[in-house]
Amino acid sequence: MPVNLLGLGRAELTAYCANLGENPPRRFRARQLMHWMHQAGADSFSAMTDISKPLRERLALDAVIAGPSVMRDTAAADGTRKWLLDVGTGNAVETVFIPETSRGTLCISSQAGCALECSFCATGRQGFNRNLTTAEIIGQLWWANKCLGAYEGANNNKGEARVISNVVMMGMGEPLANFDNVVSAMQLMLDDDAYGLSRRRVTLSTSGLVPALDRLREACPVALAVSLHAPNDTLRNVLVPINKKYPIRELLAACVRYLDKAPRDFVMFEYTLLDGVNDSVAQARELIETVKGVPCKINLIPFNPFEGSGYARSKPDAVRRFQEILLRAGLVATTRKTRGDDIAAACGQLAGQVADKTRRAERRLARIPVVEKEPASAVGVVP
Numbered sequence: 001m002p003v004n005l006l007g008l009g010r011a012e013l014t015a016y017c018a019n020l021g022e023n024p025p026r027r028f029r030a031r032q033l034m035h036w037m038h039q040a041g042a043d044s045f046s047a048m049t050d051i052s053k054p055l056r057e058r059l060a061l062d063a064v065i066a067g068p069s070v071m072r073d074t075a076a077a078d079g080t081r082k083w084l085l086d087v088g089t090g091n092a093v094e095t096v097f098i099p100e101t102s103r104g105t106l107c108i109s110s111q112a113g114c115a116l117e118c119s120f121c122a123t124g125r126q127g128f129n130r131n132l133t134t135a136e137i138i139g140q141l142w143w144a145n146k147c148l149g150a151y152e153g154a155n156n157n158k159g160e161a162r163v164i165s166n167v168v169m170m171g172m173g174e175p176l177a178n179f180d181n182v183v184s185a186m187q188l189m190l191d192d193d194a195y196g197l198s199r200r201r202v203t204l205s206t207s208g209l210v211p212a213l214d215r216l217r218e219a220c221p222v223a224l225a226v227s228l229h230a231p232n233d234t235l236r237n238v239l240v241p242i243n244k245k246y247p248i249r250e251l252l253a254a255c256v257r258y259l260d261k262a263p264r265d266f267v268m269f270e271y272t273l274l275d276g277v278n279d280s281v282a283q284a285r286e287l288i289e290t291v292k293g294v295p296c297k298i299n300l301i302p303f304n305p306f307e308g309s310g311y312a313r314s315k316p317d318a319v320r321r322f323q324e325i326l327l328r329a330g331l332v333a334t335t336r337k338t339r340g341d342d343i344a345a346a347c348g349q350l351a352g353q354v355a356d357k358t359r360r361a362e363r364r365l366a367r368i369p370v371v372e373k374e375p376a377s378a379v380g381v382v383p
């Protein structure tokens with residue numbers, strides 16, 4: 001089986017080049033390959049004109065540069081773009097690009113499904129299938145850059161505006177449950193010979209795996225978002241069941257430890273507002289007490305409903321009231337704009353629709369403006 005060079009970090013690629021018995025030095029070769037793949041978007045060796053022809057031919061026999069297999073590419077009226085990627089054995093994950101005036105954010109998936117079963121999350125409802133490989137994780141950034149034309153003119157690392165300026169590990173899956181592959185992929189995101197993003201512009205979102213969060217602080221401290229969603233353990237045990245293992249107090253202590261090494265001096269707490277569940281005045285006040293002592297910002301997320309979730313989005317008045325209470329207490333609290341609603345650009349939602357084999361779902365998908373569509377016959381089910 002040929003090795004997929006897209007998923008090799010600097011050290012692995014250098015070791016790979018050493019195995020080729022290469023002269024000039026293997027480090028130099030590894031850098032050349034990194035530039036071609038990650039900064040020029042190469043998907044074959046033939047274009048690598050600064051590498052000798054015999055070596056290119058040898059590479060072509062031994063290795064591949066394999067990006068994701070794209071099942072569906074949809075664009076929303078507001079510029080949000082969403083790719084549904086086939087990861088084999090009937091599973092699909094998604095990647096979402098969200099353009100804004102001053103930045104472009106790519107939301108990347110880390111697992112097919114998720115084992116943590118947060119009660120309001122479509123991905124959690126699908127159960128866990130498997131970890132994505134490093135190549136599948138970094139391949140999402142590679143592919144999105146390609147699709148968005150970022151490689152044309154190769155403006156990476158030259159100080160010009162980048163199409164994708166920020167990456168958030170907020171797609172499907174729990175990134176800290178796929179620690180090694182996620183860290184390898186993030187190291188490529190940060191590497192100046194690959195994507196060269198600053199640590200502040202790469203954000204990992206976790207539901208709170210405390211030991212892994214401590215490991216991340218040492219291995220690859222990037223900006224941190226934590227899915228809080230409740231002001232106390234009783235409610236968080238229901239919404240985010242991993243809380244039974246790592247309760248709020250332990251999680252917040254880990255957040256404070258993380259900030260020692262973090263590129264930002266605050267943690268972003270995500271709080272999805274669910275109608276009548278966690279959006280009351282009393283819960284807003286309790287939240288203020290709970291996060292006391294942790295330098296933080298709070299991002300209030302309107303719930304993205306999905307069929308059979310049993311939850312509803314909080315009323316606009318409740319959202320405003322909740323936010324005002326936090327602001328009056330001196331906290332920084334923002335409300336996330338819903339983006340790409342017409343393509344269901346929320347965590348786990350499009351893949352959730354693929355799992356739903358009813359005719360109603362098919363009709364709904366048919367109304368989505370499809371930019372490019374490949375037969376999805378082999379990939380019908382996400383368990």
Ligand code: SAH
Pocket residue numbers: 118120121122169170171172173174175205206207225226227228270271272301302303304305306346347
């Ligand atoms: N597993 C990680 C990252 C992926 S989810 C985590 O849980 O943090 C990214 C964010 O979207 C999390 O805060 C998650 O709780 C939230 N989320 C999941 N389903 C949602 C939904 N239907 N509506 C709104 N937010 C949701």
Ligand code: SF4
Pocket residue numbers: 114115116117118121122123124125171172173174207227
């Ligand atoms: Fe998994 Fe995050 Fe969804 Fe929870 S919210 S089920 S951790 S993807």
